[in-house]
Amino acid sequence: MSEHVDVLIVGAGLSGIGAACQLRAGHPGRSVAVLEARDVSGGTWDLFRYPGVRSDSDMFTFGYRWRPWPSETALADGPLILDYLRTVAEERGVDRLIRYRHRVVSAAWDSATARWSVVVDHDGVESTITCDLLWGCTGYYDYERGHRPEFPGEESFAGQVVHPQFWPEDLDHTGLDVVVIGSGATAVTLVPALAEKARHVTMLQRTPTYIIPQPDRDPLAVALRRLPERVRYPVVRWANVLKLVANYQLAQRFPAQARKLVRRLAEKSLPSDTSYDEHFQPPYDPWDQRLCVVPDGDLFRALREGGASVVTDSIETFTPGGIRTTSGRELAADLVITATGLELKLFGGIEITVDGEPLVASETMAYKGLMLSGVPNFVFTIGYTNASWTLKADLVGDYVVRLLDFMDARGLRTVVPVREDAVGERPFMDLQSGYIQRAVAWLPRQGDRAPWQLKQNYFVDVRTIRRGEIDDDVLAFT
Structure with a gap:
């Protein structure tokens, strides 16, 4: 028998802790689990231990919108950021949702049951968890291998x-x-x-x-x-x-x-x-x-x-x-x-299939920079490349809460972005940095128009992600 949760979050770093907090606040009745492959929470801010490690984004935007950064320090070091994240997780009860040493091996979507079946390795023993919504908060680089x-x-x-x-x-x-x-x-x-x-x-x-x-x-x-x-x-x-x-x-x-x-x-x-x-x-x-x-x-x-x-x-x-x-x-x-430099790894290297077909990320198009065309009930968090990561992570959380509200009110179980044939393709990220250029061939694509185009502009995204209509004739619901 497999365990079932309403929402399964992969990753207990800045994105995963924030996602779980926003879900707890917006949908307290939903069951949520956070799977973390490592022994501890914090993601990047626990992994990197080199001298002087710090944020290169100001902490007033790198901190969560809904939980003030408690200092005048603009560019905080790793230990301060890690303490902030773990304090937030404890305050919101999210620390009790995290399951450590739980590495996600694969995730398979089945349209007949409208569920994800997620295979998890915990200390060498595999088990399966099913969920209605799968949320990837794994960042975008490889924790096991740098460039x-x-x-x-x-x-x-x-x-x-x-x-x-x-x-x-x-x-x-x-x-x-x-x-x-x-x-x-x-x-x-x-x-x-x-x-x-x-x-x-x-x-x-x-x-x-x-x-x-x-x-x-x-x-x-x-x-x-x-x-x-x-x-x-x-x-x-x-x-x-x-x-x-x-x-x-x-x-x-x-x-x-x-x-x-x-x-x-x-x-x-x-x-x-x-x-x-x-x-x-x-x-x-x-x-x-x-x-x-x-x-x-x-x-x-x-x-x-x-x-x-x-x-x-x-x-x-x-x-x-x-x-x-x-x-x-x-x-x-x-x-x-x-x-x-870094090596990119999309979705933590999880093998994803949709109705038996392996997901090829480069054949998909990102919807609002948070979902993929043709992949039902799947959300991911990837922050801005030209601003604070958390600005985008907060917006993704806001969107998921609104999306679930919309689906609950109408008795809907599945949502999937449907790619339009006329939309032209562009690279997913437009920075010329080496770590992005080394991976651009296998990343998802973005489009040449909304809602497929990533503007990398917080004010645009506040309008389209936080406040825009959920039912926009691009998402298909059942």
Whole structure:
């Protein structure tokens, strides 16, 4: 006999905890279970343990809309975020819904019964849970494997090579020469944190990234600290939303002016002997790839104080004592950190079938960025690439609550987006970042018009996802 729940959520990270909280509030009578493959909750914020790990989105939009972020800190570190998530889960009773070490192996939809049959592995023993709605909150990257290129001569290197996704608990970098390979969010976080104890840290990048400083404490939150939280939080949150959306839209429409603005913000923080053009001017426009934000300009401060430096070059080979670049420069290293990126994994790698047919994600089209064409009673949460992840996660939760209200009121059991033949295809994500481009061929598609097109605009999505009509002639109900 298999167990049955009304809604089955896969993943107990930021998205899964939020989804369960919104369901508990909007549909308290529904049975809900949250399956988590790991031993603990928190997702990304428990997995990543490297020095300095933090959010690169402000916490007033990265925190849930319905549960204020309890601090003036704008860019919080991993432990603070993890404490926030677990506190929210405990406050809302969601911690009691989570089943740890429950890895979802497969999910099969059966139209005859209008149910999902989900095979779950718990400590090597498989069981089946059925559900009416399956909600994927697994994020979009592979927890078991980061992007790790093989470099020439690695076997000759006398030091240690570490990927940030799998940071050893006992690693002591005190007094070491460290090379961090990469220029993305992880690299710019690691460099100033490592520089506090290392002899020297070199950020070795093949291509620069746009990097801008941001105050560690939100100035508006500080100014309004005397106001009640119920008043202050919405004001600060909306101010940050406006800033995020405006910055992205301005960068898209006026890239030359955006380049100048980023340059002005960064250049005044750099030491005089560090060339902006060589090390901080990418060959693409702002927001073609995600911008990196550094709290109080900590990366630039590490460069000014001499604890860190930047080298823009490519790797010719590892040597016993470090790395030699293609220009012939020798970089001494006792420790090399490969901050070379993520590998995407859709829906946690679950094998999905619909009436016996395997799901091929690239043959589907995303509906409002939260459902897939031809896949009934299935929702997924993937946040924004140009703003806070949680802004979109909250909207998906709002939508699911409204969708279930709509179906309950009409006695409906199934819902499925039906793709229109005339809709043209576009890539699911339009950023040029390497981790997205490596996966774009097997991701779902988006369309060239609503509701299949992903605008990556919170204000548009508030109108279409939170407030738009549920019955829009695209969804088919039975």
